[in-house]
Amino acid sequence: MSTKQKTKQLFNFIPVLLLIFSSCIDEDNTPKTLPAVSDIEVGLHNNEIGVIDDDFHFNAEVLAGDLLEAVQVDIIQRSEENYEKEWSFQIIFTDRIEGLKNASLHRHFSIPAEAPRGKYDFIITVIDQNGTSLEEVREINIIDAADYPEVSPYVSVFGIDKIDAEGKSGFNNFYNNGNFQNPNAAFFSKDESIWSTFQIGNTKGDGIMYGLLIKTSHNHKPENIEEIDFNKVIVTEYLEHNGEEEVFVLKNNRDTGHWNYGPVLKIGAEKDNNLPDPYSITESKDWENGSYYYGVVYTNLSYNRSTFKYITFEIKGF
Structure with a gap:
C-alpha cells in the first residue's frame, strides 16, 4: 500500500474517532437522576422526639434515580447547642432497599443510653447506585423518659x-x-x-x-x-x-x-x-x-x- 493510500485511510478514520470521543463526552455529561424521599416520620407520630435508651420510630418513602443502594441516618450535634459531651450516631439501612427502584421504610432502632440530651440535626441520606445521593435534614429532640411531654400532638x-x-x-x-x-x-x-x-x-x-x-x-x-x-x-x-x-x-x-x-x-x-x-x-x-x-x-x-x-x-x- 502506498503512503498516499495510508494517509487517505488515516484521514477517513479520524472522523470515526472524533465521533466516538464526542459520544463518550456526551454520555459523561448526561445528568444523572437524583433519588427522592417523601412521607418522612421522625419519631412516633412524627413528633421529632427520641427517648434515651428506648425505641425510636422512623418512616420514609424513597425513590431511586436508577436503583437504590442504601438509606443512611446521621444524628449530629448542632454548633449553636450545648451538650454534656460530644456524641454522634449513624445507622445505614440496606435490607429491603438495595437494588430496588422504590421502597417504604418502616424502621425502629434504639437511641443509645450514652446519648446526651438536646436538639440535633436528623440527617437522612438516600444513596443511589448511579453515584448520586439526596440529603434531607430534620430535627430530633433527645430527652430522658421522665421528660416525655404530657402533650405530644x-x-x-x-x-x-x-x-x-x-x-x-x-x-x-x-x-x-x-x-x-x-x-x-x-x-x-x-x-x-x-x-x-x-x-x-x-x-x-x-x-x-x-x-x-x-x-x-x-x-x-x-x-x-x-x-x-x-x-x-x-x-x-x-x-x-x-x-x-x-x-x-x-x-x-x-x-x-x-x-x-x-x-x-x-x-x-x-x-x-x-x-x-x-x-x-x-x-x-x-x-x-x-x-x-x-x-x-x-x-x-x-x-x-x-x-x-x-x-x-x-x-x-x-
Missing part, C-alpha cells in the same frame, strides 16, 4: 372527600389515612369541592390548626403555624381551641355542626376559608393547572408543640 385522622360538580360525594372517597381511593384519579377539577376530615390527637390547652392547599412550585410546606406564608397558601380551614384542661382529640368538625367534616372549599373559589376574614385567591395563589400540596398544620400554643402532614395531587380544568 399528632395527626390521627386525615381523610378527604371529593364533591363533584353535581354535588355528589362519598365518605373519604378521595383519600383515607395514607391511601388514595383511586390512584388513577388522584386529582381535583375546577368546580369540584374538597371536604376533609382532620383530627389531632393528644392535645390540650390552646392551639391552632390550618388546612392548606399550596402550589408545589412554591416549594413551601410549613411545619408549624409560624412558618405559614399567607401569600403562598390557600386556607381550606381554620380552627382554634382554648383553655382545654384535659388531653383530648381536636376534630375539624368542631364548629361546623357536621358529624364528621370541616368546611367545604370549591376548586376555583374567589376567596379561601380563612374565616372570619378570608383571603382572596389571586396573584401567586391564583388557581392553575398543576401539582399542589394539601396538608394540615397544627401548633399547640400552650406546650409549643407542632405536627403536620401533607399529600400531593393534581388540579385540572383551568
